[in-house]
Amino acid sequence: MTYLPTADHDELRAMVRELAEERIAPRAAAIDEGGEFPWDLKDLLAQQDLLGTCFDERHGGTALDTIGQSIVAEEIARADATTSLIPIVQKLGALPIILAGSDEQKDRYFPRLASGEWLIAFGLTEAAAGSDVSANRMRAVRDGDAYVLNGSKRFITHGSVANVLTVFALTDPEAGGRRGMSAFIVEADTPGFAAPRVEHKMGIRGSPTAELTFDDVRVPVENRIGDEGEGFRIAMATLDRSRLGIAAQAVGIAQGALDAAVAYAGERQQFGQRVVDFQGIQWMLADMASQTEAARQLTYAAAARVDASVPDLPYWTSTAKLIAGDTAMRVTTDAVQILGGYGYITEYPVERMMRDAKITQLYEGTQQIQRLVVARQLLQRAGVGARPRERRETGA
Amino acid sequence: MSNDILFLAEFNGSAARSALELATGAAQLAAKSGGSAVALAYGPGASDGAAALGAQGAARAIVLGDDDRPAIGFAPAAAAAVRDADALALLAPATPNGRDIAAALVGLLDLPAFGPVRAARVADGTIETEQATLQGSVITTSRPADGAPTPSVVLVLANTFTPAEGGSGSASVEQAPGADDSALAKATVAERHEAEAKVVNLEEATVIVAGGRGVGSEEGFGPLRELASALGGAVGASRAAADAGWIPYQLQIGQTGKVVKPSLYLGVGISGAIQHRVGMQTAEHVVAINKDPDAPIGEFADLFVVGDLFQVVPALTDEIKRRKGA
Amino acid sequence: MKIVVCIKQVPATGADKRYTDDLRLDRAGVEAIINPLDEYAIEQALRLQDAGTVETVSYLSMGPEQASEALRRALAMGGDDATLISDPALAGADEWTTAKVLASALDKLAPDVALMGMASDDARGSLVPGAVAAMRNVPLLSYGAELTVGGGEARVRRLSATGFDWVAAPLPVVASVTDQVGEPRYASLKGIMAAKRKPLETWSLADVGLSADDLRGGALTTVTDARPPEAKPPTERVENLPAAEAAARIADWLAARKLI
Numbered sequence: 001m002t003y004l005p006t007a008d009h010d011e012l013r014a015m016v017r018e019l020a021e022e023r024i025a026p027r028a029a030a031i032d033e034g035g036e037f038p039w040d041l042k043d044l045l046a047q048q049d050l051l052g053t054c055f056d057e058r059h060g061g062t063a064l065d066t067i068g069q070s071i072v073a074e075e076i077a078r079a080d081a082t083t084s085l086i087p088i089v090q091k092l093g094a095l096p097i098i099l100a101g102s103d104e105q106k107d108r109y110f111p112r113l114a115s116g117e118w119l120i121a122f123g124l125t126e127a128a129a130g131s132d133v134s135a136n137r138m139r140a141v142r143d144g145d146a147y148v149l150n151g152s153k154r155f156i157t158h159g160s161v162a163n164v165l166t167v168f169a170l171t172d173p174e175a176g177g178r179r180g181m182s183a184f185i186v187e188a189d190t191p192g193f194a195a196p197r198v199e200h201k202m203g204i205r206g207s208p209t210a211e212l213t214f215d216d217v218r219v220p221v222e223n224r225i226g227d228e229g230e231g232f233r234i235a236m237a238t239l240d241r242s243r244l245g246i247a248a249q250a251v252g253i254a255q256g257a258l259d260a261a262v263a264y265a266g267e268r269q270q271f272g273q274r275v276v277d278f279q280g281i282q283w284m285l286a287d288m289a290s291q292t293e294a295a296r297q298l299t300y301a302a303a304a305r306v307d308a309s310v311p312d313l314p315y316w317t318s319t320a321k322l323i324a325g326d327t328a329m330r331v332t333t334d335a336v337q338i339l340g341g342y343g344y345i346t347e348y349p350v351e352r353m354m355r356d357a358k359i360t361q362l363y364e365g366t367q368q369i370q371r372l373v374v375a376r377q378l379l380q381r382a383g384v385g386a387r388p389r390e391r392r393e394t395g396a
Numbered sequence: 397m398s399n400d401i402l403f404l405a406e407f408n409g410s411a412a413r414s415a416l417e418l419a420t421g422a423a424q425l426a427a428k429s430g431g432s433a434v435a436l437a438y439g440p441g442a443s444d445g446a447a448a449l450g451a452q453g454a455a456r457a458i459v460l461g462d463d464d465r466p467a468i469g470f471a472p473a474a475a476a477a478v479r480d481a482d483a484l485a486l487l488a489p490a491t492p493n494g495r496d497i498a499a500a501l502v503g504l505l506d507l508p509a510f511g512p513v514r515a516a517r518v519a520d521g522t523i524e525t526e527q528a529t530l531q532g533s534v535i536t537t538s539r540p541a542d543g544a545p546t547p548s549v550v551l552v553l554a555n556t557f558t559p560a561e562g563g564s565g566s567a568s569v570e571q572a573p574g575a576d577d578s579a580l581a582k583a584t585v586a587e588r589h590e591a592e593a594k595v596v597n598l599e600e601a602t603v604i605v606a607g608g609r610g611v612g613s614e615e616g617f618g619p620l621r622e623l624a625s626a627l628g629g630a631v632g633a634s635r636a637a638a639d640a641g642w643i644p645y646q647l648q649i650g651q652t653g654k655v656v657k658p659s660l661y662l663g664v665g666i667s668g669a670i671q672h673r674v675g676m677q678t679a680e681h682v683v684a685i686n687k688d689p690d691a692p693i694g695e696f697a698d699l700f701v702v703g704d705l706f707q708v709v710p711a712l713t714d715e716i717k718r719r720k721g722a
Numbered sequence: 723m724k725i726v727v728c729i730k731q732v733p734a735t736g737a738d739k740r741y742t743d744d745l746r747l748d749r750a751g752v753e754a755i756i757n758p759l760d761e762y763a764i765e766q767a768l769r770l771q772d773a774g775t776v777e778t779v780s781y782l783s784m785g786p787e788q789a790s791e792a793l794r795r796a797l798a799m800g801g802d803d804a805t806l807i808s809d810p811a812l813a814g815a816d817e818w819t820t821a822k823v824l825a826s827a828l829d830k831l832a833p834d835v836a837l838m839g840m841a842s843d844d845a846r847g848s849l850v851p852g853a854v855a856a857m858r859n860v861p862l863l864s865y866g867a868e869l870t871v872g873g874g875e876a877r878v879r880r881l882s883a884t885g886f887d888w889v890a891a892p893l894p895v896v897a898s899v900t901d902q903v904g905e906p907r908y909a910s911l912k913g914i915m916a917a918k919r920k921p922l923e924t925w926s927l928a929d930v931g932l933s934a935d936d937l938r939g940g941a942l943t944t945v946t947d948a949r950p951p952e953a954k955p956p957t958e959r960v961e962n963l964p965a966a967e968a969a970a971r972i973a974d975w976l977a978a979r980k981l982i
Binding site: 507579 | 759884
Binding site: 011012015018019047048049050053062064 | 911
């Protein structure tokens with residue numbers, strides 16, 4: 001299966017790039033220094049219909065294909081990683097409803113999400129349940145026509161600014177995380193819900209990463225997504241798709257750093273010539289460019305396959321996120337290196353890009369988790385099969 | 397076809413500086429073409445003041461009207477006068493009013509148009525002009541096409557011609573032969589709003605101290621005014637400063653503001669974006685003061701000083717006053 | 723109430739621009755954009771449409787086939803339909819020719835207001851609005867910082883020597899606006915998608931009722947030479963000096979040139 005970006009994709013990229021260069025890039029340093037969520041840019045993106053790209057036209061969205069959505073994330077991330085999370089997390093939070101929600105739930109929430117009037121977040125991770133999702137402890141107890149949620153979540157991107165969240169909690173603790181978890185839509189103004197703390201971070205400092213507390217939060221039955229016990233499956237299916245947004249973000253961060261490094265090296269003179277005229281620097285830039293392009297093409301190939309609903313979807317999205325995240329870290333580090341001392345100071349953007357890049361190796365599944373996913377898919381394809389324990393279970 | 401050179405002479409109570417400059421230029425061209433310089437005078441005071449254009453070399457003056465209607469309203473009478481005159485060229489100031497009348501003449505009489513020009517001459521019995529195009533990166537030389545109607549309309553920037561001093565001639569004054577029937581006369585001034593403070597016409601200034609975003613505030617223009625005063629010049633600004641409300645729009649220099657040609661332009665806290673540059677790039681001497689060593693203005697200034705304008709500008713004012721013995 | 727906004731596609735600001743060997747503007751292979759000053763005219767028209775004062779906003783452009791891109795971009799900002807006048811006879815057109823063609827097209831489209839930017843970026847031309855008004859025999863309202871329509875007339879707020887005037891004329895008019903109108907809007911994603919479905923027609927010279935003969939050979943002016951400007955001496959730079967010393971250097975420089 002092959003794909004080619006179309007003229008529409010090019011036009012989309014030009015439109016987002018213009019917006020990013022003129023309105024987002026100039027704000028990036030201040031957003032990082034102040035650590036404040038850029039509400040003005042959220043409004044701008046909403047106005048430009050860029051928060052509705054994963055929603056259907058009947059809900060007011062623009063229903064872009066996944067490549068188009070990746071282009072939007074990538075071009076914004078090239079200017080500012082924090083701001084790129086706004087459309088990325090809008091999709092992440094909505095995916096559980098997109099994949100498993102009822103039409104009534106979609107009609108109820110998607111119009112305000114597509115227009116950008118409301119923000120949505122994804123509440124899965126807990127203090128003791130990061131990579132190990134099944135270690136989730138938050139409880140949801142049925143009480144008449146509602147569920148009562150108690151517990152807390154940690155490291156929830158946009159948890160403190162979202163109007164609504166998709167939240168995962170155990171409806172059947174006995175059955176354990178994999179089979180006893182359910183998914184819910186929780187509106188932020190529900191009594192008992194709070195976002196008491198926001199983390200201070202190495203990077204993406206304008207993106208609020210929140211601790212959430214649920215204290216007898218009543219959620220109507222109509223807000224449960226899918227059936228009881230489907231939560232783990234919905235969460236995994238969500239992450240199989242949303243991690244592509246992180247891949248696109250990582251590609252954008254890498255590209256931004258590469259562009260900054262090329263521009264600097266083209267001006268800076270040492271030893272009687274431009275830095276870019278040294279072969280050693282050219283080789284570094286060539287490596288940075290090749291790796292970024294490889295990450296980009298893998299991301300788009302995965303995006304095309306998401307739209308084609310291929311059965312080995314996780315293989316594609318995981319390899320893309322794995323490669324792209326590591327590429328972003330490597331390219332931004334090299335960009336700092338090329339700028340030398342100037343790369344280390346805040347007057348130039350590359351130190352921020354390097355700090356921002358690190359998160360792409362951590363969230364929505366660490367690189368180690370991605371490797372597990374890729375390995376599992378690889379072994380399945382090769383007919384080598386799963387772990388011995390599972391082989392015993394299936395009798396193979 | 398006569399070899400006369402016509403020119404627009406705007407009056408706003410008395411002759412505008414552009415009228416004096418174009419009279420001088422028209423007379424220079426007429427000397428080469430073997431014809432006369434003829435004014436098309438319009439605006440308040442035109443009838444009374446037209447004869448004095450003879451001091452700059454105008455032989456005749458045709459008065460199009462004395463009232464304060466919008467300049468475009470004089471175009472029909474100008475067209476009638478131009479048709480009668482059958483001249484080689486018509487010089488118009490490259491100001492909004494001048495362009496309006498020039499454009500109308502192009503449309504009413506199908507005339508070739510040039511400019512804004514940086515030079516005009518008579519060559520091989522026809523008009524030849526030089527203009528800077530493509531944001532100053534290319535200088536083109538142009539002429540009317542073979543068989544094109546006359547006169548050629550030539551837009552002229554301020555300070556391209558320097559008014560002749562000490563002349564004493566007097567132009568013979570006559571009224572316009574009539575006016576073409578044209579809807580252009582239907583524009584009227586419905587409301588006039590005068591500003592509180594008198595605003596200098598930047599196009600007439602020989603020294604301009606211009607401030608941009610770096611000046612930071614309305615108060616920030618104080619040191620610039622003092623420097624301008626010490627140099628005997630005027631204060632101008634970039635669009636950013638006008639948009640921010642620090643100075644009135646009449647002082648904005650640039651593509652959509654005034655195009656100036658002073659002998660000295662001092663750009664202070666101005667980055668030098670192309671839209672501003674096209675408004676001042678023909679200045680004879682360009683000095684820039686900016687704390688950003690990479691500001692684009694540093695590429696086309698004659699002298700570029702990297703520094704804090706709030707320190708350098710007052711120091712410069714003091715230095716100039718000291719040297720003048722003030 | 724109908725407005726037709728006349729726009730021009732020009733080479734991007736800062737793009738490498740040159741004249742060809744036969745002394746025409748070389749547009750091949752150069753990134754093309756809507757003339758920036760025309761974006762203000764588009765914005766003004768769309769604001770009037772948003773306010774409900776104007777029902778229809780159409781676009782008109784004269785140029786090569788490629789100019790349809792500029793019209794699509796305008797449609798992406800808003801508006802209803804667009805017309806491109808494209809004809810081989812129009813290559814190398816000057817301001818008079820452009821005005822003649824636009825005037826004929828506008829007579830056909832018969833808007834209440836024919837709206838334009840105040841000048842074009844590439845040739846620094848500014849005579850087209852006035853020439854079009856004269857050719858069509860309609861009033862001209864030029865250099866407006868703002869345009870209003872209503873009660874059978876249009877008005878522009880125009881900077882005067884000492885303040886501003888409101889200049890009025892009965893409809894239909896030709897108007898031009900400056901950059902004081904307000905920041906042109908970005909095309910939204912939905913705007914871009916909708917623009918693809920909006921009608922865009924291409925007219926030839928014959929469609930506007932003109933023949934090549936009417937164009938008097940295509941232009942009334944001819945470029946006889948194109949050359950780079952005189953080389954200027956490199957910029958003198960003064961850096962890392964305390965203010966008093968920098969001031970003294972500037973004063974020396976001015977004195978050497980008899981400017982003080």
